[in-house]
Amino acid sequence: MAQINSGDTAWILTCSALVLMMTIPGLFLFYGGLVRSKNVLGTIMQSLVVVGLISIMWVLWGYTLAFGPDVGGLIGNLDWFALNGVGAEPNPDLVAGVPHLAFMVFQMMFAIITPALITGAFAERAKFSTFIVFVLLWSTFIYAPLCHWVWGGGWMGAMGALDFAGGTVVHISSGISALAAAMVYGARRGYGRDAMMPHNLPFSVIGASLLWVGWFGFNAGSALAADGLAAVAFVTTNTAAAAAALAWMFTEWATGGKPTLLGAATGAVAGLVSITPAAGFVSPVSAIFIGVGGGVLCYAACNLKARLGYDDSLDVVGVHGVGGIWGALATGLFASTLVNSGGADGLFFGNPGQLWIQFVGVAATMVFAFVGTLVILGILNATMGLRLTDDEEQMGLDLSQHEERGYTW
């Protein structure tokens, strides 16, 4: 049996658990607090059921499509269907010294959080049965190929696009799919007329805080070893989150509003999104710039949404889409081989070509995620129906879809 590095293995397994914590309970608290009280359980349920569905899907066919032996740079083949041949033995082509199963489960947690992020775009109005089918189709036909392109031996990784922990695979893909979803689903009843205020902001801020903590698993874990690179990613991650929380707060304060808690928490998430592709390629000082940029840009994007009139209810586009795009491009600006000799230099370190490569990666991800999601949702809309009936929507997800309620007073 090949040598197993116990330190690396312990780190990867720990990080896998941290990334799962980002979805349950991190993301479901973040989202659950932002909806109205009649939809709190349905919103939480969407994240929880994604954990169930994708855990099984990834074991059966998801992992082999994303990481199995390459077919034309586009997709993995089915050799590893149902984890055939994926065991405790390391696979040095992917990561040496760590059991293949540990790498598989680490990647599973990324595959889980990505569709869970999209649920914010159609919050408070999605029919549960169709939602289940959507998640399986989207993960099979959008996530698995994208993941293969970037990390599984596909064309985007081969081209030299840098994505340390999933800026394109996770955040641009979910953010742009969210835009398509918001368009196909249409706005909530009474959007722009009724007050649709968050029903429990402490929930949301606990959720955002758990995302922040879990993100160390996401980014520092993506070093795939307990080494110096993991420490770099850990520090850049925290630095960017802090910078973006402050940047959002001061921007809204300076532009005539009050410094809000929801703003600071959302800013932190925007900073975490922005640093994700860059985490292992940039210095802590660069991370400050990336964080500030993410905070300001995502704040502007969320404000713009209200004027554009589309109902991306929980700002998946404004935070994950815009933050992901900024982060991927910023990687092409700030990346430095002084930080990571396995990476590349960006524009500011004498290599303007990297920015172009990053741009191609961003554009390809956007087109693929947008068109693919439109097609999937279009088919589901015509066959199963995406939305609740008006009565059900008025009643709320909790009673209409699940026959239970979050609060009994």
Add this chain to the structure above:
Amino acid sequence: MKKIEAIIKPFRLDEVKQALTAVGVSGMTVSEVKGFGRQKGHTELYRGAEYTVDFLPKVKIEVLLPEELLSSAVDAILESAQTGKIGDGKIFVTTVDEVIRIRTNERGDEAIR
């Protein structure tokens, strides 16, 4: 017998309760209510989405009392609930036909002593 219904600012409740008990009122019912008058509502901002909140939270106090206590009780509320700023609330006074204490069947003034 009279009934006072007073709509007041929530944070004045403790002062009003103390002032009423000081003049001899021996019981009251309090509810959290929402409404608007001249004060109107306010706006709240969530990630750039502005919402107007029309109904503001207030507290409603209901007190039943014998006629002779009425003017001192009203004065007590006025004194303790007044901030001088818009939104201090209102006092309504009505006449009550009958009061019955369920435990003892006592009626009228007997029932509210």
